[in-house]
Amino acid sequence: MTTPELPTQYTPADVETRSYDRWVSEGYFQADPGSSREPYSLVLPPPNVTGVLHIGHALDHSIQDALSRRARMQGKETLWLPGMDHAGIATQNVVERKLGGEGLSRHDLGREAFIERVWQWKEQSGGAILGQMRKLGDGVDWSRERFTMDEGLSRAVQTIFKRLFDDGLIYRAERIINWCVRCHTALSDIEVEHSEDEGELVSIRYSDEIVVATTRAETMLGDTAVAVHPSDERYAHLIGTHVRLPLTGRSIPVVGDEHVDPEFGTGCVKVTPAHDPNDFEIGRRHSLPSVTVMDDRGIITAHGPFEGLDRFEARPAVVAALRAEGRIVAEKRPYLHSVGHCSRCKTVVEPRLSLQWFVNVSPLAKAAGDAVRDGRTRIHPPELAKRYFDWVDDMHDWCISRQLWWGHRIPVWYGPDGEVVCVGPDESAPEGYTQDPDVLDTWFSSALWPFSTLGWPERTPDLARFYPTSVLVTGYDILFFWVARMMMFGLYAMEGQPPFRVVALHGMVRDQYGKKMSKSFGNVVDPLDWVERFGADATRFTLLRGANPGADVAVSEEWAGGSRNFCNKIWNAIRFALMNGATVGELPADLTAADRWILSRLQHVIAAADAGFEEYEFAKVSDLLYHFAWDEVCDWYLELAKIQIAEGREGTRLVLGHVLDALLRLLHPLVPFVTEELWRAVTGGESAVVAAWPTADPRYTDPAAEAEIIALQELVTEVRRFRSDQGLKPGQRVAARLSGSPLGESENAVRSLLRLEPATEGFTPTARLAVGGVTVEIDTAGAIDVVAERKRLEKDLAVARKEAGQVAAKLGNEQFMAKAPDEVVAKVRGRAAQADEDIARLEAQLAALPSA
C-alpha cells in the first residue's frame, strides 16, 4: 500500500487537476455496445452552443454524473452521451448582435457567409462548454460527442420530416402565428412568454348602436366585420347589416358568432382576421376577407395617414384620429392585460397571418400521453406528470418553420408551377426546383436527440443496445419544450418504444433567499467561480444536497463553503487513517463493540443510499452520507479507534480501512475528485471510477453492538455536559468511579474520551451522574457549582415528570390501548419506563448534591 504524505489541508485545485485526463485516457467513460453487461444509458440535455454553462447546468450534470458513475460501479455498461444544440434562434441572435457591433447585418453577408460566421462562433463557444464539463468532472463518453447539426443528425432530421410528411402529419397552411418583429420569424406557442402588461382599453363607436373595445386600436384598420353573439337580443336585429368602419370608410358586415361573450364589455367585437387568432377563426366561419395592415417589421402598410408608422406609434395616432372624429367613448388606462413576448428577445409578439409548416400533433401527442399513462415511461416526481398530461392532452399543432438561416433547412422543394416535393436523404429535387428558404424550429432536432445521437435512422449497435435510455435528467422548465416532443418523436420513430424509461425532473437553482437568479439582479452564480474557490466536488455536493425531486434548489456561498469543509473533513479522516496504518483486508473475528457498531451502521447506510439513488433523492443521499461520515465515522468511531489503536488492536486498523474504503466508494458519484485521490491512497486500487459499488452485508448487522455504542454515547454526552456546565476545562483531569450496568470493554474508552482518572485514595465524589444504568461518581477536586447543577437537574426533572404524566395518560386511555397498534403501545411503554428511570436518576442526583 502506498502512504503518500497528505497535507493537513485539502486543496481542491491540486486534487481536481490530477484525475480527469487519466479517466478519459483509460477509457472508463467509453461505452461498449458489444459487452454482455446490463446497459445503462442517458443522454445529456445538449446545452446551447451560444453560451457557457450556468449553475443550473451544473446541477443537471451533477445528477447525471452521480447516476452514471454509480451505475458504472454497479457493473453496468454505462453510456452518458454528451453533445450540444445548435439552438437556432438563440445562436443566430448572438451572432447577429456581434455583427451589429461591426455595423453589419446578416443580409450584408448573405446566407452562406452568415452561416459560415455562425459555425466559427460555434467552434469557439462550444469549446468553452467542453472545458467547463471537464472541470466539473462530467464522466461523459467523449468518443460519442454529438451536435444537432452534425451530418448524421441532419440526416435524422430529414428522414423523420419526410416520414411525417408522407404520413400526412406535416402540412403547410396559412394561419395566424406568433410573429417576432425583431427576430423576423414565426414562433411556436411555447416560445411566447405571457406577462401582465399595462395597456389602454379604448371603446370605439362604429355606429350609433355598435361600440367595440380594443387594446390594439391600430388593428381596426384591418377589421372586416363586427361580431355579436347570435342570441344577444340587443344586437340580433343588426346581424346581416353593415356598418361603416371609421377612418377608412370601408363597409363591413355584422355577423353573429358563438365566440362572442355577451357579458363582456358591450357584447360587440371587432373582427381582424389577419391580426388576431380568434378573429381569424371567426373570419373562417363567416368567409370574411383578411386585410393585412402590418408588415413583418410591425410597420403599418394600410394606405392612408398611418402608413409607415410602427405599430406602437400607430396605436396612439389611430386613437387620436378617432377621438377627433368623436368616436372614442371610453378609455381605461392603465389596463392590465396579458401580452405575449418573444422568449428570446422579449419583443412583443404580433399575431400574424402567414404561410407556415406545421406538425399535426394529435396522434403523436396521444401516443406520448399513453406511454406515461401505461408506465412505459415513469415521470419522477409523479406530481409533475399531471402537468405533462395537461399539456400533451391539449396540444395545438406545432408551427415548425422559422424564417431564420441557422438551422436545418426545410427539405421541401417547389416546382415552377407550384409543385411541392419533400426530399428525403439520398434523394435530390427535380431540376429547376427551389428549396424552401426556411429552417426548422430548433426543438425539432432536439426532439430526436435520444435516438439520432445513437445513429438512427441506421440500425446501429448503439441504438440497439442503449435505446430506450434508462433515464432523462432535466429541469421541469423544459418538460413541454423538449421532453414531450422527444416522447412524441421517439415513439413515432422507434415503433412505440419511448425514448426513456424514467424522466427525473429537477428544479431551478435559486439564490440563498430562494430568489430566481438573474443577471440584472446580480445574484447569478458562475459554476466555474465556485469550482475555483471551493472546488468542483464542493460545488457539486452543494447542488446535490439541495436537490429534492422536482423542487428548486437554493444555494449560497455558505453552503458551498460547508461542502468544501466536508471534503476537507473526509480528507483529514483519511490522513488520520493512513497515519495510523489503516489497511484493507480480511476482517478478524475478534472485534470490539465499536468496530462491530460502525460496521453495522455501514450496512444500514449502504442500504439507505441505494434506496435514495433509486428514487432520485439526491438531497437525502447527500445528507445521509454527510452525517454518517461526519457524525458517526469521524466524531465517534475515529475517536474510539484512536484509543483502540493505542491499545494495539489490529482489527481496528482493518475496520478503519474497510469502512473508509466503502465510504469513499459511496461518496464517489457525488464528489468524484477527492474520493478518487483518497481511495487510491487507502486501497492502492486503480480507480474509484471502476471500483465496485458497495453492497450491504447482513453478516455485519449487529443490533447489540449498536445498542452498546448508543449507550456509551449517551453516557459520554451526559458527563461532557456536566463538565461543560461546571466550567471544568476539557484538559482538566478528574477522578471518577464507574459502577452499575456492565460497560464491559468500553469502560476504558469512556475513561479515555472523558479523561477520567481512576478513583484512588481519598476519592470524595462531589457529583453523581447516572445514565442508562451506569453511575459515574466524580471527584472534581473542589466545590462544584451546586446552584447551577441543582437548577439544571430540577429543570430536567420537570421535563421527565411531564413526559411521565403524558405517557401515563396515554396508557390510561382505553381507546388508545384498544386501537393503537401494538408497536406504538410498546413504544409508549418504553417511554414510560425511560421517564421513570430518568425521574429516579435525577432525584438521586439531586439528593447526592452537597448542600450549598
Added chain:
RNA sequence: GGACGAUUAGCUCAGCGGUAGAGCACUCGCCUUACAAGCGAGGGGUCACUGGUUCGAACCCAGUAUCGUCCACCA
C-alpha cells in the same frame, strides 16, 4: 380565468398519522498531535389561520389568507 405547489427554528429546507429535525447563523468553552475549513456543550418553533376526521394531526379532509410556478385566443 384555470391548474398545481408552497406556508415547519433567524435563513434555506427535510419530515407527511404516533416523543418537532438538518445545514448555516447564534451563545458558551476549547489551538485535546487527522482536521480551527476543527472539537465539545447549548439556546431557539402554539409546524400560516379556522373548522372537521381520528384514541392521537405538522402530517388526512374542507375552507380562508399570503406567496410561487405553469397553462389560457376573452375583445
